[in-house]
Amino acid sequence: MLNIFPDLLNYALLAPFILRVALGLIFIDLGALKFRSEKQRWLTSFDILGLRPVTLFVPLYALLQIVGGVLLIIGLWTQLAALVFVIFTGIELYVEWSAREVLKRDMVFYLLLFIISVSILLTGAGTYALDIPL
Numbered sequence: 001m002l003n004i005f006p007d008l009l010n011y012a013l014l015a016p017f018i019l020r021v022a023l024g025l026i027f028i029d030l031g032a033l034k035f036r037s038e039k040q041r042w043l044t045s046f047d048i049l050g051l052r053p054v055t056l057f058v059p060l061y062a063l064l065q066i067v068g069g070v071l072l073i074i075g076l077w078t079q080l081a082a083l084v085f086v087i088f089t090g091i092e093l094y095v096e097w098s099a100r101e102v103l104k105r106d107m108v109f110y111l112l113l114f115i116i117s118v119s120i121l122l123t124g125a126g127t128y129a130l131d132i133p134l
């Protein structure tokens with residue numbers, strides 16, 4: 001079957017751009033929440049998971065999310081940031097699946113972040129990025 005809108009395929013490189021900016025904004029917000037309103041919940045979660053010292057790991061995790069989100073938005077080291085987010089969201093998916101009382105977020109949310117991260121990892125930065133495809 002023929003493509004209904006073949007002219008839109010000229011803009012295919014915009015899709016990774018849109019996905020990486022959206023993912024970057026989400027992770028910046030998630031990282032900022034770990035410094036503010038969700039800090040105590042994440043300290044408790046890391047303590048339950050045995051990741052100690054929690055006062056070191058929670059801010060480090062939040063900082064990695066913020067820095068990775070900024071890298072995605074500007075399109076620098078995009079695939080590395082996406083790989084880190086694939087690992088983070090994969091772990092969060094596993095924790096959500098096995099211990100629902102720890103994170104208390106919707107599993108579909110983490111699944112969506114995981115899929116977007118994998119997509120960016122496989123497709124690259126797209127347009128308007130500092131990464132130059134070789």
